[in-house]
Amino acid sequence: MHRLLLLLLLAAPACVPLGTPITDPNAARQPGQQRPPEYYADKALRYEDYVYDPDVRTVQCYVGTGVNTEVFQPPIVPISQQQPIVLEFDLLGSSSERMTAKLVHCDADWKPSVLTDMQFLNEINEFLITDYRTGVNVKVPYYHYRMQVPRVKLSGNYLLVVSGAGGVPVLSRRLLVYENSVEVAIRQGIPVAGQERYTLQQVDFSIGYGGFNIVNPSQEIKVMLRQNFRWDNAKTNLRPTFVRDAERRLDYQYFNFENAFAASSEFRYADLRSLRVAGAGVAQLDPAASPRAVVLSPEATRNGQSYSQFDDINGQRVIESREYGNGATNADYANVTFQLRAPSAAPGPVYVFGALSDWQLKDEFKLTYNEEQKQYTGTALLKQGYYNYYYVVGKPSGPPDDVYFEGSHQETENQYDLLVYYRPPGTRADLLIGYQMLAVNSRRP
Structure with a gap:
């Protein structure tokens, strides 16, 4: 501990830009499709889990335990860091891009601390991501990137920032390293x-x-x-x-x-691990479409209903291909349509919410209400896998309302x-x- 205090006493200011929100489109697209020039134009860094590039998809950050449930382990490790934090993501398109990563030490309120890089790292704070592979036999081309986060010397909050060409950030993820001092x-x-x-x-x-x-x-x-x-x-x-x-x-x-x-209630689920045979929660499949198309079964509100017990994964997801195994490079992307029955419109915008949306109200996961059909619908581009999610109602401030459609049971x-x-x-x-x-x-x- 004395060594850690000496390192902190030597701290000096460091400059990192602050940012503003960025939104995602409501309709999924194929790589290379033309977008409005203002889309994702603001690349200023945000100190939270965020994606700055619409071609970056399926970001997963977890502790590499070596077991098949490791993706459920949040990026939180003890100071010994015997098991590394792992980052994985896809870049849509037919060509790879040079990607680098860096760490930013942050205070408890997720503002950048004044520590210099060498006070929490033993190496230069720029890491080239060299582990990347192309998707195999997929209709939506992509490159899959993977890296292990380097060890740090101090406990606390860290922001992992991945940048593409010109040092422009493409994604950021919050990491935690803790001591057992209390x-x-x-x-x-x-x-x-x-x-x-x-x-x-x-x-x-x-x-x-x-x-x-x-x-x-x-x-x-x-x-x-x-x-x-x-x-x-x-x-x-x-x-x-x-x-x-x-x-x-x-x-x-x-x-x-x-x-x-x-x-709340146990999370809803959809099994998209196969694009040939309909899994749980899937009503229709169109394997000939490009991207492939999936329509989920219509769902209804659970508010006011009695508690229903079933196993869930607390809003997380597992990327996997039932046909070809390894989900990292063998799983394809599909346009997935969500359907939610509602007798009337909710008091605010309705979204699909969970790890699939980075626990944020993204425009891509926003649903549209049809008064004649009494139903919300929306389509998002998702990679093959098993997904948990809620339907939530956005509010002017604070976290979304997940009780309006899901109910709540102790x-x-x-x-x-x-x-x-x-x-x-x-x-x-x-x-x-x-x-x-x-x-x-x-x-x-």
């Missing part, structure tokens, strides 16, 4: 209310700092609580409800739902994790000093 205890609580206990899930936690020297822990420690590894609805600015100086412990147990989330299986940050006195960057996960209503052994 003891984190996290458990499921019970919302103190009436009806809410049937629709919300509350997470209580405590932080023990007995072996860690903190002068004013209630003010100096920052925490962030997430559901299913999402950033859009994370709980921030949580202050301890009890400060136990004698025990050197902070307790966080609220009574006004500050640490409670809508439990029996739902969800994952939660807690991030604990601390900035040592006299230093200029936040360290991630504790991390813990919690599976609520898990049905896995």
Whole structure:
């Protein structure tokens, strides 16, 4: 720890540009199709998971555990980094492009820290991605890129930025590296209310700092609580409800739902692993179309219905081809049409939402309401695989409403994790000093 503090004390400012939102088109396209010149024109960097180039697709960032479920592991590793963080993505088109990556160390609020590259890296902060292969026997040509993120020397938040020709960013991903300097205890609580206990899930936690020297822990420690590894609805600015100086412990147990989330329902699913035989949730296939076309079965709202239990993957996805195996280069892309029945239009725009949309309200996944058919429809270009998703309603501010169409049941299986940050006195960057996960209503052994 003393070595880490010395490195931080030597910090100096670094400049990285800030950015503004970029939107995606509503209709899927084939590579090379003409687009309006203003589309994706703003390439300024955003400090979040984002895609800046419409030809970059199917971005996956996970911990390479070596097992077939590794894609479900969020990009969070201990400071030992014995298992690397892996990034994979596709670039649509018939020609490859030189891609480079770099890391940006960020503070707890995801603004760039003032550390120099050599204070968190042992090498030059520019990494050429040399592992790329072309898609095989596909109607939508693409190149598949893969890289392992280099080891870092400090814990904290990192933004991995991949750039193409001219150093223009094409994608960015948030990564976390943590220490176990404090003891984190996290458990499921019970919302103190009436009806809410049937629709919300509350997470209580405590932080023990007995072996860690903190002068004013209630003010100096920052925490962030997430559901299913999402950033859009994370709980921030949580202050301890009890400060136990004698025990050197902070307790966080609220009574006004500050640490409670809508439990929602298990995620909807669509099996697109085969483009020859209709999988679960698929109504029609057109393998002769280019790109291939898939129409999903019409779905209905689940709000007001009783809870239905089935296994899901918490909004994630698995890229795979049933016909040819390796999904990285053998899976093809298809235009996938979603259909959602609704007796009337929702009070806001409706989107397909999940890891397939980077947990963002992207225009490509926006649905259009047909008053005569009483149905929402929309089409997006997706790679073969197994997908989880919700239908959500966008709001003017804050996270989208996933209860309007999905309902909410405290029996739902969800994952939660807690991030604990601390900035040592006299230093200029936040360290991630504790991390813990919690599976609520898990049905896995």
